[in-house]
Amino acid sequence: MAIIVRVLKARHGDCILVSHEGPDGVFNLLIDGGTSTTFRHGPRQLYAGALCVTLDDLRAKAQYIDLAILTHIDDDHINGLIKAFEKPGYLGDMVKSIWFNSSRLITRHFDVPEIPENNIELLDDAPQTSIKQGKDLEELLDKIGCVRAPLVMAGQINQAGPFTLKVLSPGWTQLEKLLHVWPSEVDSGKTSAHDNDYHLAFQDIWSDDKFQSDASIYNGSSIAFILEADGRRMLFLGDAHEGVVSDSLRACGYNETNKLKLDLVKLSHHGSQYNTSSELLGLLDSPLYIVSTDGSKHGLPNKRTIARIIKSTQGKVHFNYGHVIASLLLAHEVEEYSSRLEVLDDEIRYE
DSSP, rough: OOOEEEEEETTTTEEEEEEEEEETEEEEEEEEOOOOTTEEEEEEGEOOOOOHHHHHHHHHTTTTBBBBOOOOHHHHHHHHHHHHSSTTTHHHHHBEEEEEEOOOHHHTTTTTTOGGGGEEEEEETTOOOSOOEEHHHHHHHHHHHTTOOOOTTTTTEEEEEEEEEEEEEOHHHHHHHOOOOSSSSOOTTSSSSOOOOTTSSHHHHTTTTOOOOOOHHHHHOOOOOEEEEEEEEEEETTTHHHHHHHHHHHHOOOOOSSSSEOEEEEEEGGGGGTTOHHHHHEEEEEEEEEOOOOOOOOTTTTTTHHHHOOOOOOOSESSSSHHHHHHHHHHHHHHHGGGEEEOOOOOOOOO
């Protein structure tokens, strides 16, 4: 048996495939889809992105996406998935079940009128269609018989194939804040430092480090969870708020003297300083912290986040884009700290 984690190159977004190989076959869990270019890019979408290549590989092996999780509505998490649903032969034919806190699910949960403006419309790219026509994502999911999870909230424990998923975020409060018309594109960087902080030395950061929490209501609605199978345990944080995750972990009995032991952590919000506090890190015991971004937007990852990890943990920080590392270290820091920052392999494999 094996668990394989692939953190795909999704530009400034998230797109992660976790596969379990066992005696009953392969179970594939897809977490987010990155930006639209993670699926296809270039003139007339000529070129396959990392998600398209990965799905092509699964199709060639006659495998499926057994569970897809759309953590929240930010374009750098959801747009690649939308494109893969629009393209015939991809997610519309491949996905068996899905977690997605849609506006329709949220309004029904709170017993308020639906907000049609929040429905996700897909373009119909079928070859036989002469004019592109809109199709509602939820109608498509119903049509293809995709199993829909009820509203996903903190405190739930779910079984999906060989995986156990313990939900840490969002809470009731975070979902209630989505009861309005969502903007057409959500700027997930509104609580990010748009100018990077790479000119600061670690020592300067540590001498004056004050945590300020992410204020984005859309990041706050992000699904975050502990994933367990075969004695392995991983933490996938989407863009979740630090306070919500910390409170959930403490409710589970974890604290500074009883840390949550993990094999890896996918850091929240691409390493934003507003989503990873020293307090949260003090609840975790992991050898590996993953940053998913090419560094092209919002000054992410923040060096302040990396500084907190170096100071508060014994773990290493891995990046799915290697060029980001060179930007983070000042000349006098390279010798001492470069061993704590590494480039991710194409896959992380646990046997």
